[in-house]
Every structure is written in C-alpha cells, then in structure tokens.
Amino acid sequence: MRRYRKRDLGAVAVVVLVCGVVFASPALDRFAGVSLDILTALRWQAFGLRHDPASAPAVVVAIDEETFRTPPFAGSPSLTWTREIGRVLTAVVDGGAAVVGFDIVFPSSIEQSEIPFGEEPLGTRLRGFDRDFLRALASAAKSDKVVLGEVLHQDRPVRPAAGQRIAVGQQKNIRALNTHADPDDVVRRLPLWFSVGGRPLPSMALELAARALGTAPVREPDGTTVLAGWRVPSAVPGTQTLGFEGGADAVPTYSFADLRACAETGDADFFRRTFGGKVVLFGTLFDIEDRKVTSKRFATGVEAARGARCALPLPAAPAEPPPARSSIAGVYIHATAVNDLLRRTVPHELGRLGTTATALAAAGLAALGAMLLGPGLAVLAVLGLLAAWTAAGTVALQHGLVLPLVGPTLAALTATAGTIGWRLVAADREERFLRRSFALYLSPQVIDRMLEADEPPALGGEMRDVTVFFSDIAGFSSIAETMTPAALVAWMNAYLSEMTDIVEGCGGYVDKYIGDSIVAVFGAPANDPDHARNAVRAALRCRERLAVLNETAAFQGHHLAHRIGLNSGEALVGNIGSRRRFNYTVMSDAVNLASRLEGANKYFGTSIMASEETVSRTGDAFAWRELDAIRVRGRTRPVRILEPIAEAGRVPPEAAARAAVYADGLARFRARDFSGAAEAFGRIAAGDPPAALFEKRARELAAAPPGPDWEPVFTLEGK
Incomplete structure (x- = not known):
C-alpha cells in the first residue's frame, strides 16, 4: 500500500476539516x-x-x-x-x-x-x-x-x-x-x-x-x-x-x-x-x-x-x-x-453537530479513497459511497429521521477533488518522477519498494531466500556474425521482450541483460514464498515460447536454442555498486551456481537445468528427472542436477518412459554396473543427448574400470 509522508497526511486532514466545516456551516443552510x-x-x-x-x-x-x-x-x-x-x-x-x-x-x-x-x-x-x-x-x-x-x-x-x-x-x-x-x-x-x-x-x-x-x-x-x-x-x-x-x-x-x-x-x-x-x-x-x-x-x-x-x-x-x-x-x-x-411522526432532523459530523465523515472517507486509489477509482468509490448514503437516508426518512444529503455530498466531492489535486501537485510528484525515470531500467516491484520505503535509493541490502534464473542463447556468436548490427538489435529486442514478458508474468524481476543473456531473480524485491515454483514455471514457458517463435518469420530464419540454469538459496539483495552509481541486484554463491548450471546445459545437451535446492522447494508441482551429480569450477562440493520435464499432470507418456529408462541407467551407473548402464542408456541414446553422454561414459568405464575411490560425480572442465 502506498505510504505517505506526515506532510501529505496533514494536508489531507486540513482538506477534510475545511470541507466538513464549510459544507455544514450556516452559510449554506439555504441549500x-x-x-x-x-x-x-x-x-x-x-x-x-x-x-x-x-x-x-x-x-x-x-x-x-x-x-x-x-x-x-x-x-x-x-x-x-x-x-x-x-x-x-x-x-x-x-x-x-x-x-x-x-x-x-x-x-x-x-x-x-x-x-x-x-x-x-x-x-x-x-x-x-x-x-x-x-x-x-x-x-x-x-x-x-x-x-x-x-x-x-x-x-x-x-x-x-x-x-x-x-x-x-x-x-x-x-x-x-x-x-x-x-x-x-x-x-x-x-x-x-x-x-x-x-x-x-x-x-x-x-x-x-x-x-x-x-x-x-x-x-x-x-x-x-x-x-x-x-x-x-x-x-x-x-x-x-x-x-x-x-x-x-x-x-x-x-x-x-x-x-x-x-x-x-x-x-x-x-x-x-x-x-x-x-x-x-x-x-x-x-x-x-x-x-x-x-x-x-x-x-x-x-x-x-x-x-x-x-x-x-x-x-x-x-x-x-x-x-x-x-x-x-x-x-x-x-x-x-x-x-x-x-x-407522533414529526421527522427528526440532525442538529448542527450531527450535520457537521456527517459532513466530516463523508469528507474523510472520500479523502481516504482518493489517497489509496487512482483518481478514476476514487471518483467511482465516492459516487458509490454517496449512492449508499442516499439509500440509507431514504430508509431513515421512512422511519422518521432526516439525514443530510447536500452537505455530505458537497464535502465528499470537494474533498475528493482536493485530495486528488494535492496528490497531483505535491504528494505523488516524486513517485511520478521515479516511475518515469526508472521505468525502463527497474522493474515495477523495485520502484514500488523504493516508494514504500519513503527514502531515496541507497547502498545496502539484505539476505533473502531467492531463486536465480540465468539464460543464454546457444551459438549466439555465430548467429551474430551473419547479421547487420541493426538487424541484430531488432532480433535481440524481439527475443528479449518475449522472454522478459514471461519472466515478469511469473513474478520474476529481470536484474540485467548481458548481451544475449538474461539474469532474473524470483523472490525479490517482492516477497514470494513460491519463488522456486514460479522460476521453474517461467523456464518451461520460455522453452515453449521459443519453440513457437522458431516456427515464425520473426527470427529471420534462425532456429534458436537457449540454455537456462536455476538455483535457489540465500543471496544478498539490494543496491550494490559505488557511492555515485549502483544497481539493484543479487550477489552470493547461489547466484554463481545458477550461472554455472546454465553453462552445464551444453555438456548434457539440455535446455533447462536446476539444482536440487530449487527442486526441493517446488514440492510436487513438476515432474523431474535427475541428470547427474556434478562439480562445477570454483566449488568442491558436488551438486545434484535435475531437468524439469513438465508440470505435474502434463507429462507426455514417451517422456515419462524415457525418464524411467534414464533413471534405471543412472542407478546402474552409480552402482558400478557400467555394462548394464550402457545397455540402458543405449536404448534411448539416439534421441536423448544426456543418455548418449552417459552411454559413452559407461562404455569407457566398463572397458577400464575405475579404482575403489571412484565417485559418480562429473567434474565440469569449463564454466
């Protein structure tokens, strides 16, 4: 809810007081x-x-x-x-x-x-x-x-x-x-x-x-x-x-x-x-x-x-x-x-005190609506309030009580106009400036948070549980070489706009664009207890949307594939940078791991990869298959990685069958049954890049069995 300074609340209180007293004063008894x-x-x-x-x-x-x-x-x-x-x-x-x-x-x-x-x-x-x-x-x-x-x-x-x-x-x-x-x-x-x-x-x-x-x-x-x-x-x-x-x-x-x-x-x-x-x-x-x-x-x-x-x-x-x-x-x-x-049915009219009280109450409610709502909704709310008051007055007169209409009506309308005027002239001026200035650079959630804090942006942050979303276009450099700069910009804007709309539609905040990459955060700046589910849902929808775009002329004949990495955990969220210039962004090891998982997709030939931390936060909302346990550069502890197949209840039968075969092969591989693993992976390797990768690894290990200190963890050689 929009917060106002004491100055604004005081000004509106004066508007209410003036409207209530003036429109209940003897000077207007004529009406x-x-x-x-x-x-x-x-x-x-x-x-x-x-x-x-x-x-x-x-x-x-x-x-x-x-x-x-x-x-x-x-x-x-x-x-x-x-x-x-x-x-x-x-x-x-x-x-x-x-x-x-x-x-x-x-x-x-x-x-x-x-x-x-x-x-x-x-x-x-x-x-x-x-x-x-x-x-x-x-x-x-x-x-x-x-x-x-x-x-x-x-x-x-x-x-x-x-x-x-x-x-x-x-x-x-x-x-x-x-x-x-x-x-x-x-x-x-x-x-x-x-x-x-x-x-x-x-x-x-x-x-x-x-x-x-x-x-x-x-x-x-x-x-x-x-x-x-x-x-x-x-x-x-x-x-x-x-x-x-x-x-x-x-x-x-x-x-x-x-x-x-x-x-x-x-x-x-x-x-x-x-x-x-x-x-x-x-x-x-x-x-x-x-x-x-x-x-x-x-x-x-x-x-x-x-x-x-x-x-x-x-x-x-x-x-x-x-x-x-x-x-x-x-x-x-x-x-x-x-x-x-x-x-004994002589109508009872409210005295000066009662008339003033009703005018003040009408002005106060109208001003409250004008403070909390936009001008159009505020006017509609006041008209609804006046209609309800008129209906109440009609019923009251049926029982012998005369409620004032003119004074409260004029007080409410004037208070609405006065409050909206104050907002336009003073109270919302800074908000409009911030929204105009940052609308193209910050998400609406960030701007709202700045306004709710009632203080200018400053360095600093807080630890929050978030899900980080990294995406990147596969083979972007080779595609860029074939296009003029103007065509490349138009093409990238079309792609980024489509993906950004999906991310923000699922509650995410786009932190930054790095060339063809998108860095987004779910769970900040707006609190979202379902940030992991929303991030996975956004990733699946981005993949679906890209498949549709590839069938249209919008991408000028280029068939794109992108890679998405997802990871959840504690991260420092806030304004980070120098004293003169900073960005609202996230920093932590959880962010680095999401970036590594995005790159790990190219080793497995997958398009979406999530850490077990993210998967554990999604409950039973999605169907997954575990890909492997990997060790990324810069981390000694391995991390289990999983691929989302589809939302729960929407898994195609052939995908479910392929996941079951893959799970059997992975279990055999981790049990050192390399020949059995190679045979299982081989059944689906022709149409499944991760299975083809594991078939090759299993056959190599079957031919040269590892020592007793071997662990089923794949170490990535690059980022």
Whole structure:
C-alpha cells in the first residue's frame, strides 16, 4: 500500500476539516433543505404511502373549482356563501368531528358593505345575513370544536370579521396560519408558536392536535414543545419539520359542494361515518390561490376532492389530466402537520453537530479513497459511497429521521477533488518522477519498494531466500556474425521482450541483460514464498515460447536454442555498486551456481537445468528427472542436477518412459554396473543427448574400470 509522508497526511486532514466545516456551516443552510426535498421524493418512489389515508387523523373539506361551478355557488361572490358554510360546519360538528379548523379567512362580512343599494347601503339591507353562520360558529365554540384562522402580518394582521371573532370568543378560538419558508422560499417546517398580544399562542396545527387529544400544549423554558407528554422534535427552534407523503391522496379531501348538498338532504349518517373523531380543515383547493412550494415539490400529484361522495356525482374526468405541479394547496400544510403531531411522526432532523459530523465523515472517507486509489477509482468509490448514503437516508426518512444529503455530498466531492489535486501537485510528484525515470531500467516491484520505503535509493541490502534464473542463447556468436548490427538489435529486442514478458508474468524481476543473456531473480524485491515454483514455471514457458517463435518469420530464419540454469538459496539483495552509481541486484554463491548450471546445459545437451535446492522447494508441482551429480569450477562440493520435464499432470507418456529408462541407467551407473548402464542408456541414446553422454561414459568405464575411490560425480572442465 502506498505510504505517505506526515506532510501529505496533514494536508489531507486540513482538506477534510475545511470541507466538513464549510459544507455544514450556516452559510449554506439555504441549500441544506434540498436534502429533505430529495429524500421525500425518493422515499415516495421507494415505499409509497406510509399510512392508509382512511386512517388519517386530519381530513380536508375543499372549496374547489367544482364548488364554484355548482349551484347555488355558481356566479355568487364568496361573501354570500357564509350561511352554507355554517350549515356544513354544523353537520360536520354534529357528525362527531373532534375539532374543525378554518384555513380560510373571511376578513369582512356582506353585512358591512357600504355600497349604495337604493337609498341605503347594501349591508344595511342585508342585516342578519350572517346570522346562521355566526350561530354555527358560536355553537361549535362552546364545545371547543372550532378554531378560526388568521394571518399575522406585522401590525396589519388578516383576521376574521368582527362578528366571527365575537362568535368564537375572540382569541380563545383563533390561531395563526402563517408558515415558515426557508431562505429558498420552500416550506419545510411549520411554526409551533406565535406571539399574539405579547403572549405565546399555539399555531393552528398545534392547537387542533391538542384539542383532538383533549390536552393543552406546553412550551418549555428551553423553547421545546411538549404535547400529551411527547416532546416534539424541532431542528429549528419553535418549529416542526413537515413529514409529507408523496402523491396527492395522503390527506382525504371532500368537496364542499357535495357536503353542502348532503347537509341539505339531511344525511347525518354520512357525516358521522366520514368525520367522526377527525380533525377537519376547511380550505381552498385552486390552481392559483394559496399555493405553497414545499419539501414535497418533487413528489406532488394532481390534487382533487376524491373523498367519498354523499349527494353529487364525481365530476367528469378532463380529456387530458392536468400535470402535477411543484406547489400544493396551503391547507395540506396544516393537515400534514396535524397528522404528524397526532401520529407522533414529526421527522427528526440532525442538529448542527450531527450535520457537521456527517459532513466530516463523508469528507474523510472520500479523502481516504482518493489517497489509496487512482483518481478514476476514487471518483467511482465516492459516487458509490454517496449512492449508499442516499439509500440509507431514504430508509431513515421512512422511519422518521432526516439525514443530510447536500452537505455530505458537497464535502465528499470537494474533498475528493482536493485530495486528488494535492496528490497531483505535491504528494505523488516524486513517485511520478521515479516511475518515469526508472521505468525502463527497474522493474515495477523495485520502484514500488523504493516508494514504500519513503527514502531515496541507497547502498545496502539484505539476505533473502531467492531463486536465480540465468539464460543464454546457444551459438549466439555465430548467429551474430551473419547479421547487420541493426538487424541484430531488432532480433535481440524481439527475443528479449518475449522472454522478459514471461519472466515478469511469473513474478520474476529481470536484474540485467548481458548481451544475449538474461539474469532474473524470483523472490525479490517482492516477497514470494513460491519463488522456486514460479522460476521453474517461467523456464518451461520460455522453452515453449521459443519453440513457437522458431516456427515464425520473426527470427529471420534462425532456429534458436537457449540454455537456462536455476538455483535457489540465500543471496544478498539490494543496491550494490559505488557511492555515485549502483544497481539493484543479487550477489552470493547461489547466484554463481545458477550461472554455472546454465553453462552445464551444453555438456548434457539440455535446455533447462536446476539444482536440487530449487527442486526441493517446488514440492510436487513438476515432474523431474535427475541428470547427474556434478562439480562445477570454483566449488568442491558436488551438486545434484535435475531437468524439469513438465508440470505435474502434463507429462507426455514417451517422456515419462524415457525418464524411467534414464533413471534405471543412472542407478546402474552409480552402482558400478557400467555394462548394464550402457545397455540402458543405449536404448534411448539416439534421441536423448544426456543418455548418449552417459552411454559413452559407461562404455569407457566398463572397458577400464575405475579404482575403489571412484565417485559418480562429473567434474565440469569449463564454466
């Protein structure tokens, strides 16, 4: 894993801290509410309605477009509707409604009209017109069943007409309808309290919920609200977050025109079935009036009074359904707030501390990914992280918890960009320089080790157990004499490239090229417990690949053979050379023996030869045949040498048979049965150079038997 300096880690920590704090700061609260909007839409798409609309504690009686088209309201100004409103109010209250709230304000009465009508003002001629309405209000107010709405606006509030205020007992049964809009003019919360006449009064929604529960809300000294023993969650002090459902039918809605006709027929049973125990809100449902953009703006539906009918049929469906709008009728804000309070499902938002913690966590994880991964993978990882966080937020909202999206998203993306930028500008600059400088001279493993050490290359090394690979082209000098220098270079590059790819593909490190020779190490610089197996596997694949290349035009008609020597053991591995120039290489007697074994192939006519040290480390991964015990120049101790036939399970039958005959001949030879050995070797000598060599030696010893101090060891006369 890439290691970084303390300077780099400190710089990234600063990036994380800045991103986390900035994107959770109050300066960006204008955009923070978008999280709730997005999650509301996603929750709606993923889970649909959380509650059965039929069980909704609050319902709406809508004065809608149908009402304006239905007699006796068609063509009549709304000021003349009060008597009919009073009739429906009485029917709803008599039907057992828990409480009725008015999201409609009638600030004046037709009885107060001063427009001349004949010799008197119109209001004088219509004196008593609102009497039925006022009586209905007064009757409902006596049992605390009605709450009128008002709109607070500095020193000019929009209040019900004086007669209505008197009928309901003044402020006792009047509550504010004002909403709370965020800086982006989206309604996501509703105030719980207002100051009216210097004293705090509950909002319309809080008042209706409290009356439905038969209790009074309590405002604690710390500003929190307690309703029937339950503390209302409040991220913004004095407000409740609105938990909108999606679509348009979460709050049952009934047409005022149908209810007026129902009251006229005297169908009291319908009112009992429909409104018994409910909180009923009278409000308007138009396309242009009293509409608000809320956190439901991405999950709205086509609104309509689709509740059960009593007297009038449903209006004919339009030829083309109207499109859903991003705004909703204001009455649904209060109905949603009442439902949340009575169900105790007011969403809980994280405070400033929680928002900052999530932003810091998102920035930290994003920065970690950007430090450990490449830029492309880091971006994909961050996008995956954000997708998972969004999914978690959707599920959390289903259970009433609002997780921030915008802050953590911006923090994560910015931290990713900042960390990648720091890596490009500072942290990875030295790494890129080293890789560019040494890519053509050192293996990727060596470069990685230099970078992991976090220090420049220096003289020194360590003892490691490795396998050394030496290869050389047979008859290279004679081939080189027949080629021009340019053709020779191109030919050698093709050969060395093919062999190097195999060596490195098997986990080896090419130490150096010496003319046509390749010196490679397995087990360093990267640790490899299977270095011996990988070295033998590389040697077999090099032999196979060379056989293929010999059949192509790539080698310009030259049929090549190469010799490979393998030996395993302890070796000094590291940077070796002078103070001004050195190489990453290996040194030891194990290295020298591998070189001698490569040369020993020419005596036996073999292409691959390995010492018993290497063979012992490969287990049963390969099939071998023992060639001989030899003594190389510079060593007094003999070494057993073996030839790999093939990987285990892939030995051709004829090769296995030849190896068995060879083993029999070698056993006879070492037992001084030279005639028997010569006979055994002779059976395969025609197609097997090592057997031909031993047949000749056995016949010579049979003709002139050696003394008692003879040992079956072949001493090489050259390198």
